[in-house]
Amino acid sequence: MxxxxxxxxxxxxxxxxxxxxxxxxxxxxxxxxxxxxxxxxxxxxxxxxxxxxxxxxxxxxxxxxxxxxxxxxxxxxxxxxxxxxxxxxxxxxxLAEAGMLTACMLGKKFAIVTFSTALGAWYQECVEWNQLQDRCCAIRMLDQPFNSIGAVRDEKEDLLAELALAAVRENGADVIVLAGAPLSGLADRIRHRVPVPMIDCCAAxxxxxxxxxxxxxxxxxxxxxxxxxxxxxxxxxxxxxxxxxxxx
Amino acid sequence: MxxxxxxxxxxxxxxxxxxxxxxxxxxxxxxxxxxxxxxxxxxxxxxxxxxxxxxxxxxxxxxxxxxxxxxxxxxxxxxxxxxxxxxxxxxxxxLAEAGMLTACMLGKKFAIVTFSTALGAWYQECVEWNQLQDRCCAIRMLDQPFNSIGAVRDEKEDLLAELALAAVRENGADVIVLAGAPLSGLADRIRHRVPVPMIDCCAAxxxxxxxxxxxxxxxxxxxxxxxxxxxxxxxxxxxxxxxxxxxx
Amino acid sequence: MxxxxxxxxxxxxxxxxxxxxxxxxxxxxxxxxxxxxxxxxxxxxxxxxxxxxxxxxxxxxxxxxxxxxxxxxxxxxxxxxxxxxxxxxxxxxxLAEAGMLTACMLGKKFAIVTFSTALGAWYQECVEWNQLQDRCCAIRMLDQPFNSIGAVRDEKEDLLAELALAAVRENGADVIVLAGAPLSGLADRIRHRVPVPMIDCCAAxxxxxxxxxxxxxxxxxxxxxxxxxxxxxxxxxxxxxxxxxxxx
Amino acid sequence: MxxxxxxxxxxxxxxxxxxxxxxxxxxxxxxxxxxxxxxxxxxxxxxxxxxxxxxxxxxxxxxxxxxxxxxxxxxxxxxxxxxxxxxxxxxxxxLAEAGMLTACMLGKKFAIVTFSTALGAWYQECVEWNQLQDRCCAIRMLDQPFNSIGAVRDEKEDLLAELALAAVRENGADVIVLAGAPLSGLADRIRHRVPVPMIDCCAAxxxxxxxxxxxxxxxxxxxxxxxxxxxxxxxxxxxxxxxxxxxx
Amino acid sequence: MxxxxxxxxxxxxxxxxxxxxxxxxxxxxxxxxxxxxxxxxxxxxxxxxxxxxxxxxxxxxxxxxxxxxxxxxxxxxxxxxxxxxxxxxxxxxxLAEAGMLTACMLGKKFAIVTFSTALGAWYQECVEWNQLQDRCCAIRMLDQPFNSIGAVRDEKEDLLAELALAAVRENGADVIVLAGAPLSGLADRIRHRVPVPMIDCCAAxxxxxxxxxxxxxxxxxxxxxxxxxxxxxxxxxxxxxxxxxxxx
Amino acid sequence: MxxxxxxxxxxxxxxxxxxxxxxxxxxxxxxxxxxxxxxxxxxxxxxxxxxxxxxxxxxxxxxxxxxxxxxxxxxxxxxxxxxxxxxxxxxxxxLAEAGMLTACMLGKKFAIVTFSTALGAWYQECVEWNQLQDRCCAIRMLDQPFNSIGAVRDEKEDLLAELALAAVRENGADVIVLAGAPLSGLADRIRHRVPVPMIDCCAAxxxxxxxxxxxxxxxxxxxxxxxxxxxxxxxxxxxxxxxxxxxx
Structure with missing residues (x-):
């Protein structure tokens, strides 16, 4: 196909x-x-x-x-x-829909983890459009600038792994949805650092x-x-x- | 201003x-x-x-x-x-936001009344975007074609008055929100035929x-x-x- | 009129x-x-x-x-x-209805800010009566006594400005609804200290x-x-x- | 006691x-x-x-x-x-609270059945105040006048039994809450005519x-x-x- | 009976x-x-x-x-x-149903307090099955092992009283539902230490x-x-x- | 795999x-x-x-x-x-989870269509367990007995196609979820008779x-x-x- x-x-x-x-x-x-x-x-x-x-x-x-x-x-x-x-x-x-619905088969609550606070309001509307508010326990975002959109996943790798961990510990996330096209490919590199399933939305x-x-x-x-x-x-x-x- | x-x-x-x-x-x-x-x-x-x-x-x-x-x-x-x-x-x-929020001060439940079924799915998303699902008891739509968009409010005046009445009787609407820019101006002509307040969204x-x-x-x-x-x-x-x- | x-x-x-x-x-x-x-x-x-x-x-x-x-x-x-x-x-x-519905045109989430914890339970019921729970992110209240009801807006001006700011920073409020008849008139004095729109309910x-x-x-x-x-x-x-x- | x-x-x-x-x-x-x-x-x-x-x-x-x-x-x-x-x-x-919470132990959905449409808007607010909207499948009301408030339970006995039956058949009620102080005592007389448990709110x-x-x-x-x-x-x-x- | x-x-x-x-x-x-x-x-x-x-x-x-x-x-x-x-x-x-519905007659929000984090996911599903999410403000759990299931209520008495108090202060609980069959009998011993009504589910x-x-x-x-x-x-x-x- | x-x-x-x-x-x-x-x-x-x-x-x-x-x-x-x-x-x-989540990518509202009213209460709980109530517009069930569980999909093929059609017309279903293991395999035979996508849950x-x-x-x-x-x-x-x- x-x-x-x-x-x-x-x-x-x-x-x-x-x-x-x-x-x-x-x-x-x-x-x-x-x-x-x-x-x-x-x-x-x-x-x-x-x-x-x-x-x-x-x-x-x-x-x-x-x-x-x-x-x-x-x-x-x-x-x-x-x-x-x-x-x-x-x-x-x-990407969002696929990632979030896939997450629903892996836990009760997923957290969305992404690289910039600028994305939060829009992502929140996306969760609501999918009527998945009851399944989304948090949208966690890094709050510092980044150098280039094509390399943000490399530059922020450690911080994003830590943020995912915080979403698990502080928000009770059962699954992490790593959000934003610029983060595609990152999940395979950091999933060993996070104690719950982590979704790469492009893969999903x-x-x-x-x-x-x-x-x-x-x-x-x-x-x-x-x-x-x-x-x-x-x-x-x-x-x-x-x-x-x-x-x- | x-x-x-x-x-x-x-x-x-x-x-x-x-x-x-x-x-x-x-x-x-x-x-x-x-x-x-x-x-x-x-x-x-x-x-x-x-x-x-x-x-x-x-x-x-x-x-x-x-x-x-x-x-x-x-x-x-x-x-x-x-x-x-x-x-x-x-x-x-x-227009939708103003009409619906105004309606909230006039009743518990409003119905949206409009001239074409083609509008229903979009209007439903609009109600949800405003998180007013609990206040909207129905979206009622005429299901027949019309001649011209500029004159649909004249052509369908009687049918829209009847549809508003049906929304009151069958859906329990406390307020009618007459929806769609092409219907602006109609409320003043038909409000005497409907037993609840009727909102003209442009006026609102x-x-x-x-x-x-x-x-x-x-x-x-x-x-x-x-x-x-x-x-x-x-x-x-x-x-x-x-x-x-x-x-x- | x-x-x-x-x-x-x-x-x-x-x-x-x-x-x-x-x-x-x-x-x-x-x-x-x-x-x-x-x-x-x-x-x-x-x-x-x-x-x-x-x-x-x-x-x-x-x-x-x-x-x-x-x-x-x-x-x-x-x-x-x-x-x-x-x-x-x-x-x-x-006052509450007008303030909250007006706030809905200015942001996704409003916070109610008021001068006494004694008001919280009643205000919460008021939010629910209006079915606006999904739009209200917090009810923030001062927790210290005040001298006179007619002067509480003067006495607590600084504290209320700080509380509004806290509602923005900690609760994600997009709009502040300054609540309680005794606070009418205060918004005009403190809105420059708060980074989001602030509603005076009497004005609304x-x-x-x-x-x-x-x-x-x-x-x-x-x-x-x-x-x-x-x-x-x-x-x-x-x-x-x-x-x-x-x-x- | x-x-x-x-x-x-x-x-x-x-x-x-x-x-x-x-x-x-x-x-x-x-x-x-x-x-x-x-x-x-x-x-x-x-x-x-x-x-x-x-x-x-x-x-x-x-x-x-x-x-x-x-x-x-x-x-x-x-x-x-x-x-x-x-x-x-x-x-x-x-009375409402006791009747509705008791009904929650007997079925998933209860219907409120009462003797006058004049009561509907208020009862609906009562359901919402108790946050039991998801458990209440219908409020069914007789729509004809009655002779005396003290005898309405006798006068309308048959109609109320039929209305309860309709709530079961048409609204999927698992339990009937017979509502209104004037109907206290009626449940014992008509429960044999209704195929689900029927609550007398005063008894509850x-x-x-x-x-x-x-x-x-x-x-x-x-x-x-x-x-x-x-x-x-x-x-x-x-x-x-x-x-x-x-x-x- | x-x-x-x-x-x-x-x-x-x-x-x-x-x-x-x-x-x-x-x-x-x-x-x-x-x-x-x-x-x-x-x-x-x-x-x-x-x-x-x-x-x-x-x-x-x-x-x-x-x-x-x-x-x-x-x-x-x-x-x-x-x-x-x-x-x-x-x-x-x-036990859960009886405890939670009884709590609904004593406050707006109840908190579930229990002795082990192992119980949390299941209890959460129980709250949802009863459709009481809007009434449950928190599920608070002790996070340390205990010696024997028959004596956990004695061993953890002090910690459970403190946890109940934390649910009142931090989660705004109006009522405490002391949850888990092993805690039956404890409420009578510690209710004087908690400023809101406390439910023993077996008693309820x-x-x-x-x-x-x-x-x-x-x-x-x-x-x-x-x-x-x-x-x-x-x-x-x-x-x-x-x-x-x-x-x- | x-x-x-x-x-x-x-x-x-x-x-x-x-x-x-x-x-x-x-x-x-x-x-x-x-x-x-x-x-x-x-x-x-x-x-x-x-x-x-x-x-x-x-x-x-x-x-x-x-x-x-x-x-x-x-x-x-x-x-x-x-x-x-x-x-x-x-x-x-x-089966239910896979069918319903897949349906969410094809429409706003899905209807569950199945062969016996005996299944309704359980299926409803399943929808709620998945927190998909807002996406499920109806559970439609045949109400007549069938001869054998292994042949019910053949015996009721016409009636199920008609019921699916009714769910589209009367309940506004955007997608049909054909539910129950005994109906697996049927969707491929009747999807041409229904104007919206139809999910075979085993295939999903x-x-x-x-x-x-x-x-x-x-x-x-x-x-x-x-x-x-x-x-x-x-x-x-x-x-x-x-x-x-x-x-x-």
Missing amino acids: KILLLNPNTSEVLTTQLTEVATRYAAVGTEIVPATGAFGVPYIANRAEAVIGASAALEILAQQHDQVDGAILAAFGDPGLGAARELFDIPIVG AIKQIEALVSLNLKAPETGTYCRPGAKDTTGLSAALAARIEHRS | KILLLNPNTSEVLTTQLTEVATRYAAVGTEIVPATGAFGVPYIANRAEAVIGASAALEILAQQHDQVDGAILAAFGDPGLGAARELFDIPIVG AIKQIEALVSLNLKAPETGTYCRPGAKDTTGLSAALAARIEHRS | KILLLNPNTSEVLTTQLTEVATRYAAVGTEIVPATGAFGVPYIANRAEAVIGASAALEILAQQHDQVDGAILAAFGDPGLGAARELFDIPIVG AIKQIEALVSLNLKAPETGTYCRPGAKDTTGLSAALAARIEHRS | KILLLNPNTSEVLTTQLTEVATRYAAVGTEIVPATGAFGVPYIANRAEAVIGASAALEILAQQHDQVDGAILAAFGDPGLGAARELFDIPIVG AIKQIEALVSLNLKAPETGTYCRPGAKDTTGLSAALAARIEHRS | KILLLNPNTSEVLTTQLTEVATRYAAVGTEIVPATGAFGVPYIANRAEAVIGASAALEILAQQHDQVDGAILAAFGDPGLGAARELFDIPIVG AIKQIEALVSLNLKAPETGTYCRPGAKDTTGLSAALAARIEHRS | KILLLNPNTSEVLTTQLTEVATRYAAVGTEIVPATGAFGVPYIANRAEAVIGASAALEILAQQHDQVDGAILAAFGDPGLGAARELFDIPIVG AIKQIEALVSLNLKAPETGTYCRPGAKDTTGLSAALAARIEHRS
Whole structure:
């Protein structure tokens, strides 16, 4: 199967890291098709940037959805996930959703651990959108600046391991969800330092999208993610306009 | 005070209708500054269109926020409301938020009544985003097509009055929130036919933004709607890029 | 419009302070009609005193409701608010309700900050009655005695500013709701010391009651706040008996 | 033990009925001390009347609390229950509280069945005050007038049995809580007609207050129901003023 | 009335302690019939042991249910309580359920205080099964080993009193639920050291089962605890098989 | 990888059906190891039978856990899932859990559709144990008897397709979770008749356990599913006693 690994951030370095992790965890026969946001910010950290990232994600999907079997929306926070499911017929999972639902099979309470306080308000909304507030015991964030988004996982490795440990000891986390596309790949390096299961969201997402594609499902013809009727558009890209107007 | 009445839909006719209602309910000394979405769809009905509408809203705010005292995000569903509050320092209210919170002072349970089933899934997410699920007893929607978005409030006047009545009788609504920018102005015409208070969301929004502007508040320097730090951008409009990059 | 500013406490000094604040924030054309509880305690702090204050409030409304366009129930905790809405046809808002709903437009989480631990249990019930538990992150209270109810806002000004700051830092409050009629007027003096918006509930209440009166609503003919049918009474004041017995 | 059976309604006939049921279910050695509200309405049906009934209840307790071991607040809706617990040191239970908590030991979901739609909004608030919304599947009410409050249980016996049956069949009730002081005594007559356990709230209340008195508990010295500090009062009855002022 | 005091643990010493407490609090005319689990562990502390304890409880009930009027499932956590209610027609209460529901009549928030961290996860599930999360402010546990399960209440008396006090001061508990069959009998010894009411769950359970037996209820013929239809079994004890197969 | 497919029911025919479905959906390299409950009932339908089935499941796991990489608890309702996770170090998923969490990636609301009303109360508790009440819009059940548990999926195929359709139309289900081990394999036959995605829980479970085994997780050393300390046992099977006593 072909899986679109859609990074709605503009950082190519993140796409590379995500692709490396997804490939490592992919099943035999799964092909990863990477894509990077054409506009926006290097890494999405808040609701304003998520609005822009969601648009970037819809653009990529409009261009490539008919060439793949499923897609991963590869930013924790899952910008535009509901919108993407409405517009396109293939299964799509978000990094946050995949990480959190997987965590639910490993413990009662998970903690989200990430590298910057700037991400907290948006991640909280993401937990609520998934209606998983009762399963999330904490969002723990480092509060110091970092040098580069592509190397934050290396620079903060020790601090993130300690923060995960604090989430276990102080917040009662049964599982750690290591959050943020820039941290993909880190869990394998620090899980021996943390006494509970630790989720790499990119790894979880590739397994979950493989699961969905395998399950022989149909696109919904009604309900919350049913494709909306055709509508006129103004000022959109050709691919996205065509999709909304039912010309593709 | 000057209030930006921001219609994130591309329909000028809706801007005109909204302006007419806002002006009717505005206090002495309130000036309404209308604006219409430069790209997107004639009326936003779902999450995919809301992603686009949210971008359109951020664009307008980037251009005009420093010339007004407050803003109304004039689409029920409030596309990009959280994003807008992060990026800009003025008070901003959404049509849905203003209508629903006002309804909370008039009854225990409100029902949302609108003109198309296409709006239901998005409106439900809006109720949840506001954490008002316990106060919303139903979202009632007409299920037949309509002729034009600018005239749907006229065409469906009788049916909407009946639907509101059904929400009272069958769902126990204490208050009716007439939802959707295209229905602004209708409440005044049909409230005599419904036995409970009926909210015109545009009217509620002008009163609520006037309230916020009057209250002598400060922009948050921390917390969920604190302005994010400067960040590089790629491919955005000049005004929006300048705001995100802290050049304006 | 004429707004009854109903202080259900027996302290005239509080009525004077509340009137001063309401007048400062009132729109052009709004006339404030102050009234003070005829029996009860100097300031209501708990459920037992709220029962008595609610009776006092109903008495005042029974006497004056037909001479005003709306009323403010001017004790945080809103004693008898639901009862008042049942019995009388004019819009009525409570200090707590107005403050908390206004806060919902400014942040995700508000904290209630007040001057005495004696108020905590009652305020908690008030939050729950409004079904706003998910929006209230803390009720913070000073725990030392004060000299006089009319001067507590002066005596404790510094401590309350510090407590508000603690609610922001320790509880993650996005907005501060300064609670308790005796604190009305304080927000304007200390808001520069707190990094998030701070609500003066009396100011919020005058704006909210103005909004409701402006919205052209009808009294409910059914639902939770519909006026009950006539019923015989024993031992009540003439005005309240007349209202319950449908003789007025 | 001596148990004050406090009817906050003014109807002596209800006091008689309640006393008869309480006596029938009381343990050997329990003495019932009946009391009737001195002012208010014949039967409390809404929040306005509950404010008055709560005052009446506090009056009776102020006069008699030191002569009994515990008290039953004998109106479903439990007007002033929290207030009463604050002011007085003896255990006190409400009819609604006792009925609903007892029902929780007999099924997952209970339905409240009563004789008039006028009671619905108030009963709903009572369920919420007890935070038992997840256990209450319905409040079912007869919607026709009745002849006399003292005979409503006889007049409506068949209709109430049918309504209870409907709550089982249509709402999935595992237990029926027959609600309202005027229905005390009815359960024993109709329980053979309903396929699930049916609670007589007065019977439940006498068992629960006996339980509390037996359990060797202490009055709280802190927490939500701790007695408030002394406070001056104006215009209250001698007994209530003395209690609030800590002179008794 | 005859009450089966069913200890699903294998420790006879706990049965003795529980019987002593139940007898002390039982009404005149109540006969306690003690029983001890025939297989399993000395004291149930987690979900795995609760599965085994639930089986042991069903066995005892299968043998003795028709010789008693009601039963107490005497392990906090109430292993198999729902199962027991399905299979048998007599009223049955659990230690946890009885303790927590009784606490609800004494305060808004209760804390569970117990002797070992090993019990926490299971107790938390028990609170959730009863849907009392909003009433439970904390589960506080000692974190040191103890010498013998029959003497833990003596060995840890001081530490448990201090822990209860900490639950009041740090978690805002209005009531203490002293949890775990091994702690039965302790509350009477330490309640003078704690400023809020303290519940002995065994004492609460005997009062609650007496209440249920007194209330003249019927076994459900439908709903969640209705007896399941007959079904074939394999490999079960004679008594349990007979009950499931409707041969007894 | 080797996956234990643990059927806690005693019906070999169900084990055969489940194995057939799991094998069909398993990835290349996954080996299914089937096992059937040694005691209990042909199919578990309620809490009483789930207690017994949970014991049967623990027995099988005690015997085989060290020979496999993961396990599926193959009865919807997931009897003993928490207990199994505590006692054993391998990943384990339940049919219900896997089906419901997978459904969460396909819609906002799922409905559970099954073949007998006897299953409803237990399934409801399972939804609550997973804290997915907000995502489950209905449990729909056929209410007529069936001939044989091994052929119920054939006998009721049409009725179940219609019931699924009703759940979509009447309850607003975005996804159908076809529930109960006896229905495994049916989804592939009827999904063309239902307008939303339909989950076969056995298929979902094999994909989810493959995901968990692939994710390189560690067994928890603390938290809710940490293995309990060694404890003496009485009267248990050799394998289970050894595991609880830490001799294996």
